[in-house]
Amino acid sequence: MPRYVDKEERRRHVAAALHRIAAREGLESVSIRTVAAEAGLSVGAVQRDFGTKDELLRFALREMLANVERRFSEIRVGPGGLSFAEGLRRVLTDLLPTDDERLAEARVWSAFYARAAVDAGFADTLAELDARARAALRSAVGWAGEQGELAPGQDPDALVELLLVLVDGIWLSAVRQPPGASLDAQRAAVAAAVAAVTVEGGREARRG
Amino acid sequence: MPRYVDKEERRRHVAAALHRIAAREGLESVSIRTVAAEAGLSVGAVQRDFGTKDELLRFALREMLANVERRFSEIRVGPGGLSFAEGLRRVLTDLLPTDDERLAEARVWSAFYARAAVDAGFADTLAELDARARAALRSAVGWAGEQGELAPGQDPDALVELLLVLVDGIWLSAVRQPPGASLDAQRAAVAAAVAAVTVEGGREARRG
DNA sequence: CTCGTATCGATACACTCGTATCAAAAGGAG
DNA sequence: CTCCTTTTGATACGAGTGTATCGATACGAG
Structure with missing residues (x-):
C-alpha cells in the first residue's frame, strides 16, 4: 500500500478540528468542507476517512466522551x-x-x-x-x-x-x-x- | 390597511410551528421554508412577519421562555x-x-x-x-x-x-x-x- | 362602486450542503 | 527501473439555504 499514514491518528486529528469548529460556531457550521479546511485536508481525504458525515459526527462524539472519561477515571x-x-x-x-x-x-x-x-x-x-x-x-x-x-x-x-x-x-x-x-x-x-x-x-x- | 389580521397572534403561531420542528428534528431542520410549511403559510408571509431568520429564532426563544416563566410564576x-x-x-x-x-x-x-x-x-x-x-x-x-x-x-x-x-x-x-x-x-x-x-x-x- | 395600498405567494439568485466520480499522483512490490 | 494499487484533490450534481424582488390579490377608505 502506498502512502503509509496512521489512519486512526488522522481520524483523531479531524475530530479535533470538528471540535474546534463546533466550539467556535456551533454544530450548524460543521460541514465536511469546513472541517476539512480546519484540519488542513481536502474534502476527499475526509470522505475516505469517514465515508459519511454522520460517521464523522459519531466518531467526534465518542472521541470527546473518551477524553472526559479518561480524565474522570483518574x-x-x-x-x-x-x-x-x-x-x-x-x-x-x-x-x-x-x-x-x-x-x-x-x-x-x-x-x-x-x-x-x-x-x-x-x-x-x-x-x-x-x-x-x-x-x-x-x-x-x-x-x-x-x-x-x-x-x-x-x-x-x-x-x-x-x-x-x-x-x-x-x-x-x-x-x-x-x-x-x-x-x-x-x-x-x-x-x-x-x-x-x-x-x-x-x-x-x-x-x- | 387591507387584510386585517392579528400580527402578534400569527407570530406566535409561526413560533409554535418552529418549536414543533425543533422538537422533532432539531434546530438544524428549522428553515424559513420548513417553518412556513409547518405553519401553513407561504415563505413570503413568514418573511414579512419576521424579516430575518435570526429575528424569527429570537422571537421563538423569547416565546418559549415566557411560557416557562408564566408556568413557574404560578x-x-x-x-x-x-x-x-x-x-x-x-x-x-x-x-x-x-x-x-x-x-x-x-x-x-x-x-x-x-x-x-x-x-x-x-x-x-x-x-x-x-x-x-x-x-x-x-x-x-x-x-x-x-x-x-x-x-x-x-x-x-x-x-x-x-x-x-x-x-x-x-x-x-x-x-x-x-x-x-x-x-x-x-x-x-x-x-x-x-x-x-x-x-x-x-x-x-x-x-x- | 373605484381606487390605492398593504399583504401575499411565487419565483430568482447566489450560495452551501452531502455525496459521487474520477483523473492525477504517489510510493511499495517485483 | 516498471507496475499496480491506494490515496488524493478537484470537480460535478442535485437539493436546500436565506433573502430579494415583484406581479397578483384582497381589502378598507373615499
Missing part, C-alpha cells in the same frame, strides 16, 4: 483514594470552564447534547456513558455510606440520580456565561452541592 | 403559599418529561441552550432569565431559612447557585432518555435534591 474515590466529598468536588470542579479548553469542551458538549435529542444514535451513545457513570457513582456513594460521609436521610440510589443530573447541569451552565465572566457562582454551586450531600469529614469528623 | 413559595420544599419539588417535577409536550419543550430548550453557546444574543436573553430566576430563588431560599426549612450548614447564596444548575440539569436530562423510558430515575433525583437541601417539615417538624 479521580479515584475509595480505600486508598480520595474521600467521597473530595472526589465529588474534584469531578464537579473539573467540569468548570476554568480555561478556554474547558469552555470549548462545554460548548461542544452542549451541541452534542442537543443533537442527542433528535438523533437516536447519539442518544444511545450518551445512554452508555450514563450507565458507566451511574455504576461508578453507585460504587462511590456506597463507599461514602460505609464511611459515614453521607448526610443523613439520603437514599443512595436517589442520590446517584441527583448527582448525574447535577453533573450535566454544572457542565452545561458554562455555556451561557458571557466571556470572561467570573466562576464564583459555579464554584459556589459546587461547594453547595458537596455541602448538601455530605457531612463534613465523614468518619474522622464523627471520631474527633 | 408556583408561589412564601407566606400564604407553599413551603420551600414543596415549591422546589413542584418546580423540578414540572420540568420532567411527563407528557409529549414536556418532552418536546425540553428538546427545544436543549437546542436553544446549545445555540446560546455560540450566539451572543441568545446568551444575553438566557442571562436575563437567569437573573430573574436567581432573584426568585434568593427570595424563596431566604424565606426557607427563616422558616427553618434549610438543611444545616447551607450558605443561602451558594444554595441558590446550586438550584440554578440543578434546574438546568433536571430539565436537560429529559433529552437523552430513550422514548417511553421510565421517569423513576428523574423522580428519584428530584426527591434526593429536595431531601438534600431541606429538613423535612421545617418549623413544624422542629415543633412536633
Whole structure:
C-alpha cells in the first residue's frame, strides 16, 4: 500500500478540528468542507476517512466522551483514594470552564447534547456513558455510606440520580456565561452541592 | 390597511410551528421554508412577519421562555403559599418529561441552550432569565431559612447557585432518555435534591 | 362602486450542503 | 527501473439555504 499514514491518528486529528469548529460556531457550521479546511485536508481525504458525515459526527462524539472519561477515571474515590466529598468536588470542579479548553469542551458538549435529542444514535451513545457513570457513582456513594460521609436521610440510589443530573447541569451552565465572566457562582454551586450531600469529614469528623 | 389580521397572534403561531420542528428534528431542520410549511403559510408571509431568520429564532426563544416563566410564576413559595420544599419539588417535577409536550419543550430548550453557546444574543436573553430566576430563588431560599426549612450548614447564596444548575440539569436530562423510558430515575433525583437541601417539615417538624 | 395600498405567494439568485466520480499522483512490490 | 494499487484533490450534481424582488390579490377608505 502506498502512502503509509496512521489512519486512526488522522481520524483523531479531524475530530479535533470538528471540535474546534463546533466550539467556535456551533454544530450548524460543521460541514465536511469546513472541517476539512480546519484540519488542513481536502474534502476527499475526509470522505475516505469517514465515508459519511454522520460517521464523522459519531466518531467526534465518542472521541470527546473518551477524553472526559479518561480524565474522570483518574479521580479515584475509595480505600486508598480520595474521600467521597473530595472526589465529588474534584469531578464537579473539573467540569468548570476554568480555561478556554474547558469552555470549548462545554460548548461542544452542549451541541452534542442537543443533537442527542433528535438523533437516536447519539442518544444511545450518551445512554452508555450514563450507565458507566451511574455504576461508578453507585460504587462511590456506597463507599461514602460505609464511611459515614453521607448526610443523613439520603437514599443512595436517589442520590446517584441527583448527582448525574447535577453533573450535566454544572457542565452545561458554562455555556451561557458571557466571556470572561467570573466562576464564583459555579464554584459556589459546587461547594453547595458537596455541602448538601455530605457531612463534613465523614468518619474522622464523627471520631474527633 | 387591507387584510386585517392579528400580527402578534400569527407570530406566535409561526413560533409554535418552529418549536414543533425543533422538537422533532432539531434546530438544524428549522428553515424559513420548513417553518412556513409547518405553519401553513407561504415563505413570503413568514418573511414579512419576521424579516430575518435570526429575528424569527429570537422571537421563538423569547416565546418559549415566557411560557416557562408564566408556568413557574404560578408556583408561589412564601407566606400564604407553599413551603420551600414543596415549591422546589413542584418546580423540578414540572420540568420532567411527563407528557409529549414536556418532552418536546425540553428538546427545544436543549437546542436553544446549545445555540446560546455560540450566539451572543441568545446568551444575553438566557442571562436575563437567569437573573430573574436567581432573584426568585434568593427570595424563596431566604424565606426557607427563616422558616427553618434549610438543611444545616447551607450558605443561602451558594444554595441558590446550586438550584440554578440543578434546574438546568433536571430539565436537560429529559433529552437523552430513550422514548417511553421510565421517569423513576428523574423522580428519584428530584426527591434526593429536595431531601438534600431541606429538613423535612421545617418549623413544624422542629415543633412536633 | 373605484381606487390605492398593504399583504401575499411565487419565483430568482447566489450560495452551501452531502455525496459521487474520477483523473492525477504517489510510493511499495517485483 | 516498471507496475499496480491506494490515496488524493478537484470537480460535478442535485437539493436546500436565506433573502430579494415583484406581479397578483384582497381589502378598507373615499
